[in-house]
Amino acid sequence: MSDDMPSTVEAQAIDWLIRQRDTAFDDWEGFTTWLELGPDHAAIYDRLASLDADLSHLPKPVEETAVPERSIIASRRTWIGGAMAAALVAIVGFSMLNSGITRIETDAGEHRTVALADGSRIEVNGGTLIELDEDKPRFVRLESGEAMFHVVHREGDPFMVEAGKARLVDMGTAFNVIRRRDALSVAVSEGLVLYNPERENIRLNAGYGIEASDAGGRPEVRAIATHSIGSWRKGQLVYNGASIAQVSEDLGRTAGLKISVSPDVAALPFRGALLVSDDKQRVIDDLTALAGISAEKQTEGWLLTR
Known part of the structure; x- marks a missing residue:
């Protein structure tokens, strides 16, 4: 095996990382079983997951923009594996060993x-x-x-x-x-x-x-x-009296929505359930309809007002 190729355990960890990106992934029992197969499995997975977060800010490989879906997954798997193996000491090693x-x-x-x-x-x-x-x-x-x-x-x-x-x-x-x-x-x-x-x-x-x-x-x-606890994991936010300011903060965190709140509505209580989806305007429309307030579209995001 060449020096820039990941080990068998690292390759398996990379495979779990890629599979878990799928919103439909539910094989947590199998994942837990894999973690328990060896004393180093969890440590390697954690380090590669941390590295993967750092690598996500790098430019994507050229192949991903010009090949079909399945090839994208395969090429990304190869790219992540090589990049992780090459950068493991430089990035993860520094953060883990030094601090x-x-x-x-x-x-x-x-x-x-x-x-x-x-x-x-x-x-x-x-x-x-x-x-x-x-x-x-x-x-x-x-x-x-x-x-x-x-x-x-x-x-x-x-x-x-x-x-x-x-x-x-x-x-x-x-x-x-x-x-x-x-x-x-x-x-x-x-x-x-x-x-x-x-x-x-x-x-x-x-x-x-x-x-x-x-x-x-x-x-x-x-x-x-x-x-309702942790319902954000399933794309739903449930409230029973939270302030509009808190709801807006949660939508920013969970759905990436940029919402500003005017002082006259910030403390208003909100009760209801919001479905988080890719249709951001619909999420805003649901919020304003249930709360009885208005939303003004701005250059970036929305402003909630009376």
């Missing part, structure tokens, strides 16, 4: 899934930044944005998520976290999550969530329909 921290950042409207070495996985929404620490495999920092965590339980080894001033301790469950500019939202769909166990020590069972502000004050615990 031990892997930063994963998504663009608005981009969705990614990150597999962890313990079998847990993180579904990352658009406009999100998370940090993984190779010295703390059961620790994730959510700098900004939104992520859905699916955590494998390990007795005596809790999984922790840090977001702003808050720390979430997971006991083996599934939960969604949104880190806004000055606030935090957590919603639990399965199991149990502890919010700031060293301070407030609030227990969140399935079907409950919490809203906390950086400004202080007692966090607000509320009941949430479990089927």
